Amino acid sequence: MYSVKEAFYTLQGEGAQAGRASVFCRFTGCNLWSGRERDRAKSQCTFCDTDFVGTDGQNGGQFPDAETLARHLATLWQAPEEANSERYVVFTGGEPLLQLDAALIDAMHVRGFEVAVETNGTLSPPEGIDWICVSPKSDTTLRLTRGNELKLVYPQAGVDPANFAGLDFTHFFLQPMDLSPGAIVSDGDPMAATVGYCLRHPQWRLSLQTHKIAGID
Known part of the structure; x- marks a missing residue:
């Protein structure tokens, strides 16, 4: 059984x-984090800006097996048939590696999708994922230390980007912490801090949440 908050067709807004x-x-x-506001202050991730509680979102629900969910997701691809070689699915959360498994990856591959995951890196992934984006959080043990991109929300108390700079990733991004209502963040201006760090350490590139800038989902 897979529990999905929401699923939709859009443009990827972040990273490479x-x-x-x-x-x-x-x-x-x-x-x-439980996803409930009453637990935010005592969670390991206090600044999450995403609703991942329940299955009541757009195209959400519970799916009994990989084939059922894969068929559901494939119907959401809206590009014309000649663009099927570009099919791309991003599994996110919450923490997608609590549910994403080899059966679902295989079912998406059969339907011609390149499979990506956005994870906090505390869990080991199944085989077969085509694009791995790891976004480390403070006070956690990073188990996933290689992949395609490392995207660090910045600044985070107790998190130094230098501690991740030697890991086996192709791309290194710093993303300014979102100042959404309810988020518990460090003092100062996240954008200025992020830009300044990238200028001093050019291994790191600036990642912006372009979907929010463009006003799309």
Whole structure:
């Protein structure tokens, strides 16, 4: 059984794949925060800006097996048939590796999708994922230390980007912390701090949440 908060067709807004047409599948649940505001202050991730509680979102629900969910996600791809070689699905959350497994990855591959995951890196992934984006959080043990991109929300108390700079990733991004209502963040201006760090350490590149800037989902 897979529990999905929401699923939709949009443009990827962040990181190295920004601007790419994508089907997003947001799983429910996370191992760093319950998703409930009353628990935010004592969670391991206090600044999350995402609703991943329940299955009541757009195209959300519970799916009994990988084939059923894969068929559901494939129907969301809206590009014409000649663009099927570009099919791309992003599994996110919450923490997608609590649910994403080899059966679902295989079912998406059969339907011609490149499979991406956005994870906090505290869990080991199944085989077969084509694009791995790791976004480390403070006070956690990073188990996933290699992949395609490392995207660090910045600044985070107790998190030094230098501690991740030697890991086996192709792309290194700093993303300014979102100042959404309810988020518990460090003092200062996250954008200025992020830009300044990237200028001093050019291994790191600036990642913006372009979907919010463009006003799309």
